[in-house]
Amino acid sequence: MNLNKKAFTLIEIMLWIVIVSLVIVGWFESYTRVWLWKINLMEKSNMQKDSFYFSEKLFQIIKEGWTLDYEEYFNRATVSTSFWSWHYSTETWFWNFWRNWLINTTTYWDWFYYCISKNTTKMSAIWCVTDFNTNITWTAGATRNINYTWVRQRYGQYSFQFIDYNVNFDNDFWDEDWDLEVIWDDDDEFLWDWPISFTAWNDIKELYLISWNKKNRTLIRWNVNRDPDAPAIQTCSISWLNVITWDWCRWTVEFLKLEWVDWWLDHNSAVIDTTQNDWVVDTWLIDKQFTWLSNLNTLNSIIAWSNSNNYRKPLFPTWINVTDFKVFPYPNVETKYFWKNSNISSNISPYVILNFKLKPSWETRNKLKNSWRELNFNTTINLTDIYSK
Numbered sequence: 001m002n003l004n005k006k007a008f009t010l011i012e013i014m015l016w017i018v019i020v021s022l023v024i025v026g027w028f029e030s031y032t033r034v035w036l037w038k039i040n041l042m043e044k045s046n047m048q049k050d051s052f053y054f055s056e057k058l059f060q061i062i063k064e065g066w067t068l069d070y071e072e073y074f075n076r077a078t079v080s081t082s083f084w085s086w087h088y089s090t091e092t093w094f095w096n097f098w099r100n101w102l103i104n105t106t107t108y109w110d111w112f113y114y115c116i117s118k119n120t121t122k123m124s125a126i127w128c129v130t131d132f133n134t135n136i137t138w139t140a141g142a143t144r145n146i147n148y149t150w151v152r153q154r155y156g157q158y159s160f161q162f163i164d165y166n167v168n169f170d171n172d173f174w175d176e177d178w179d180l181e182v183i184w185d186d187d188d189e190f191l192w193d194w195p196i197s198f199t200a201w202n203d204i205k206e207l208y209l210i211s212w213n214k215k216n217r218t219l220i221r222w223n224v225n226r227d228p229d230a231p232a233i234q235t236c237s238i239s240w241l242n243v244i245t246w247d248w249c250r251w252t253v254e255f256l257k258l259e260w261v262d263w264w265l266d267h268n269s270a271v272i273d274t275t276q277n278d279w280v281v282d283t284w285l286i287d288k289q290f291t292w293l294s295n296l297n298t299l300n301s302i303i304a305w306s307n308s309n310n311y312r313k314p315l316f317p318t319w320i321n322v323t324d325f326k327v328f329p330y331p332n333v334e335t336k337y338f339w340k341n342s343n344i345s346s347n348i349s350p351y352v353i354l355n356f357k358l359k360p361s362w363e364t365r366n367k368l369k370n371s372w373r374e375l376n377f378n379t380t381i382n383l384t385d386i387y388s389k
Helices: 010-063 070-079 240-248 306-310
Strands: 066-068 207-211 216-226 249-261 283-286 320-330 351-360 375-382
Touching (some): 010 216, 010 351, 010 375, 070 207, 216 320, 240 249
Antiparallel strands (some): 066 207, 207 216, 216 249, 320 351
């Protein structure tokens, strides 16, 4: 019997097991770290690619044949500029105006109102929304100078703010040719000066665009809701008094497209009116790409008004949070009506400056194990008609 043969003692076996276990644990931790690092790298890479891709989609939508929609900005300024959820809280109904704000009635607004200076007072170089206005026909003793503030405007009403139909201040009762109408007489004057559609050098929250042929429109805005992937116990408050809760919100950029049809003021294709099919803009429908309807008649279309929120589409995917979105369009008056003014900053081709910030929403943040810095985008887009034909 060989008594000199050696074997592992219990202590040596346990020590060996501990060493092997430490090596395995160390290897597993290293593998986990590498795997998590790879996941983070992939998520960040995907986030960056998606951010640039969808930002480019936003730029493309703006550049695809659009210029600033001054008529809608005038409509917005007249109706209300109060906002909530980082966009305007009152719908303008996009020029589809019906009287007394009632839908499905026959009491539609009948025509434009016109700017007419008094015999004793010249009309100032501002809009005549609150004063110096009347409808087509004016007779002695008729009501004048109606206040149209808060009233939804008709398409084309902005252009009439540049015309004074009684500039010579005589006593002809505003009817030079005695046709019982105040417009198109020999005292009409195109002012070519004022009014503006929005305040310059300010973030105006929403971008309104219209095609060069005035038949298609695009509306872009910023909106916010609670992030559905945020912790269940957290709420999103959009009040300035609860800034701390904004971390549980998800902002996005929404857009909507409209198309024009000539159905007159009743917006009814089945009723043949005297001015139906006269090529005067009167009815705007939600684009068929957003409704999947034909837009061939009233029964197969949706008129744009307060229901538009149901059809706006988010431009960015759910895993991107648009944490800031600012819109700075220029100039703030349509130059074809404003050429008489010598202000150099206003006699320029339309363009818009966009400034926005992107970061992961909670859908992506739940996968990331470290912080993420916002991506900042700042761009200037030319909106002259040469790019839209």
